[in-house]
Amino acid sequence: MKTKTTPSAKPRKKSTPAKAAPAVESSAPEVLGATQANGEPSAGVGARLRYVRELHGLSQRELARRAGLNHGTIGCIEKETISPSVGSLRKILDSLPMMLSEFFSLDPDIETQVFFRRDELLDVGAGGISLLQVGRNLTGRPLQILLERYAPGAETAAQPYSHEGEEGGVVIQGQVEVTVGGVAKVLGAGDGYLFSSRLPHRFRNVGDDEAVVVSANTPPL
DNA sequence: TAATGTCTGTTCCGCTAACG
DNA sequence: CGTTAGCGGAACAGACATTA
Numbered sequence: 001m002k003t004k005t006t007p008s009a010k011p012r013k014k015s016t017p018a019k020a021a022p023a024v025e026s027s028a029p030e031v032l033g034a035t036q037a038n039g040e041p042s043a044g045v046g047a048r049l050r051y052v053r054e055l056h057g058l059s060q061r062e063l064a065r066r067a068g069l070n071h072g073t074i075g076c077i078e079k080e081t082i083s084p085s086v087g088s089l090r091k092i093l094d095s096l097p098m099m100l101s102e103f104f105s106l107d108p109d110i111e112t113q114v115f116f117r118r119d120e121l122l123d124v125g126a127g128g129i130s131l132l133q134v135g136r137n138l139t140g141r142p143l144q145i146l147l148e149r150y151a152p153g154a155e156t157a158a159q160p161y162s163h164e165g166e167e168g169g170v171v172i173q174g175q176v177e178v179t180v181g182g183v184a185k186v187l188g189a190g191d192g193y194l195f196s197s198r199l200p201h202r203f204r205n206v207g208d209d210e211a212v213v214v215s216a217n218t219p220p221l
Numbered sequence: 222t223a224a225t226g227t228c229t230g231t232t233c234c235g236c237t238a239a240c241g
Numbered sequence: 242c243g244t245t246a247g248c249g250g251a252a253c254a255g256a257c258a259t260t261a
Contacts, residue, residue, distance in 0.1 A: 059225055070253050075227060082251055 046080035048103060049092065053078075056096055066095035121147065128154035144220030148213040150176065150205035160200035167201075167217040168194035174211025177204045 053063050053074075060078070064071040068091055076082045077089075084092070086100075093103055116134055125131030128151040138144055148169070160179055170192040177186045181199040186206055195201065197217070205211040 060227095061225070071225085072227080072229095072254075073252055075225095076252085079227080085251070088252080 044080050045084065045089070046078040049074070049089075050078045052093075052096065052098065052103065063092065063095065067092040068095075125149075129156065138220040142218050142220075144217040146213075146215045146217065148203075148215055150174070150203065150211040150213070152205055152208055152210065155204035156202055160202040162200045163197050163221070165197040165217060165219050165221075166195070167197050167215060168192065169213050169215030172212040172214055174205060174209050175207030176211045176213060177206045178202075179204075 053060070056063075058066075060074040061071040064074045067074075067088075069088060073082070073084075073088070074092070077084045077092075089103070090100060093100060120136075121132035121134060122136045123130055124133050124146075125148070130147075130149040132147040132149075134145040134147075146169075160182075171187045171189055173189055175186055175188055177184055178193050179185075179200075179202045180193070180195045181201070185193075187193065203213070
């Protein structure tokens with residue numbers, strides 16, 4: 001259909017930028033396929049890239065310009081006719097900006113989901129604490145909503161910890177000792193809290209029954 | 222008409238097998 | 242073990258097709 005009228009007479013680069021980036025290269029072929037490291041099927045790199053690009057309102061050419069790649073390469077990646085090297089993908093994501101881990105945690109099918117059934121909540125908790133997150137992927141979102149369940153005696157950490165952000169919530173059931181900035185308070189059903197996450201804080205179920213808290217965190221932990 | 226996406230042909234690089 | 246040729250694939254430039 002389309003014929004290339006003149007063979008490329010321009011001198012080509014001795015090495016492509018992607019392959020010249022030593023920080024991300026290894027001797028083994030390092031390309032990115034359509035499955036995650038854990039082997040689970042996932043949206044392909046192409047679908048993810050298209051999703052992220054459109055999320056940022058960029059055309060293939062604009063994204064290519066920012067990343068220092070050819071627009072045809074972006075198109076091929078999105079159509080999954082090629083698997084980008086880690087170097088190339090990194091350049092693309094750096095131009096957005098986005099981390100590789102964020103990119104591969106994206107699920108374009110879920111990102112647009114508005115309503116979540118109970119069994120669709122993602123449990124991000126551990127150690128006697130169930131933290132059911134609304135939405136499986138919060139990339140690009142400033143807010144995290146959790147349904148927290150604490151087994152009797154369960155605590156978020158042995159020592160209070162701090163981090164950037166704000167958090168607040170309401171105790172639905174049970175007795176939860178909330179320690180913020182060295183001040184401890186036992187909250188019961190209907191009680192709430194709101195504080196800067198920069199203050200050292202800790203949660204502990206001091207009751208005999210399971211404690212339930214609905215909380216909001218920004219940014220997501 | 223400009224912007225955008227797709228396609229084709231070419232070049233270069235890395236891997237692998239064959240060979241000395 | 243080192244070298245070399247062949248092969249596959251990433252990335253490129255540029256042209257064509259589509260759409261607003």
